[in-house]
Amino acid sequence: MNAESLLSTIEPKSDQLNADDLISGPITVTVSDVIAGVTPEQPVQLLIEGRRPYRPCKSMRRVLIAAWGDQGKDWVGRSMTLFCDPSVKFGGVAVGGIRISHLSDIDNGLTLMLTTTRSKRAKYTVKRLASTPLQSVMESINAAESMEALAAAGKDAAKLATDGDKAAARAAWKARKQRLEAPAATVAVSSTASADDLADRTAAAQNGETLDEIEGLANALPAAECKAVQVGISLRRRALQVEK
Numbered sequence: 001m002n003a004e005s006l007l008s009t010i011e012p013k014s015d016q017l018n019a020d021d022l023i024s025g026p027i028t029v030t031v032s033d034v035i036a037g038v039t040p041e042q043p044v045q046l047l048i049e050g051r052r053p054y055r056p057c058k059s060m061r062r063v064l065i066a067a068w069g070d071q072g073k074d075w076v077g078r079s080m081t082l083f084c085d086p087s088v089k090f091g092g093v094a095v096g097g098i099r100i101s102h103l104s105d106i107d108n109g110l111t112l113m114l115t116t117t118r119s120k121r122a123k124y125t126v127k128r129l130a131s132t133p134l135q136s137v138m139e140s141i142n143a144a145e146s147m148e149a150l151a152a153a154g155k156d157a158a159k160l161a162t163d164g165d166k167a168a169a170r171a172a173w174k175a176r177k178q179r180l181e182a183p184a185a186t187v188a189v190s191s192t193a194s195a196d197d198l199a200d201r202t203a204a205a206q207n208g209e210t211l212d213e214i215e216g217l218a219n220a221l222p223a224a225e226c227k228a229v230q231v232g233i234s235l236r237r238r239a240l241q242v243e244k
Contacts, residue, residue, distance in 0.1 A: 037055055
């Protein structure tokens with residue numbers, strides 16, 4: 001059995017992200033959508049790529065609203081680092097719970113007073129998450145001009161939090177490797193657009209219609225390059241949603 005299959009054997013049987021999922025260490029995730037929860041006690045669900053939904057407790061909802069505002073649509077595309085805090089109590093017993101340590105899209109660290117028990121409040125600090133990890137890794141991969149630089153970007157890609165992020169980075173890495181190894185005369189892959197051309201057009205796109213056209217052109221590229229362009233298109237769609 002490999003490491004991934006072993007991890008799957010200890011996953012809690014649940015329809016949501018649990019503190020037990022984070023026993024092996026913190027994870028950094030990106031919010032793909034915010035939807036209504038399933039119970040009055042859990043009124044909000046954050047959909048995160050590659051994992052079960054995160055249903056923040058009231059204290060963490062207060063942190064998110066203080067940091068990102070009270071409009072859930074504004075949270076889409078933003079990232080956070082989650083960890084297991086073993087000191088969280090339920091019914092007077094320490095059972096562990098999910099807490100947020102870092103958030104993207106805040107200027108500085110955030111400190112606020114949160115209720116710990118019915119009669120006590122304590123300071124809680126969230127640090128600034130410098131950048132969305134997948135975006136940072138993709139930028140490093142696409143900017144690599146040598147195999148040494150690409151190898152360094154590959155090491156960063158191996159540290160990504162989710163399998164989905166790792167797969168996207170792996171596809172981009174393979175596409176960049178092909179381009180670095182290919183003779184200059186064979187770099188262009190079609191008479192209409194190359195992978196680099198489409199990447200530039202994706203970054204400049206201002207609406208979904210343009211991205212749809214780029215995606216159609218990407219289908220003519222080799223599989224690895226097509227996948228890398230599609231990842232860029234997906235990231236640009238998220239950015240446009242956030243800008244609205």
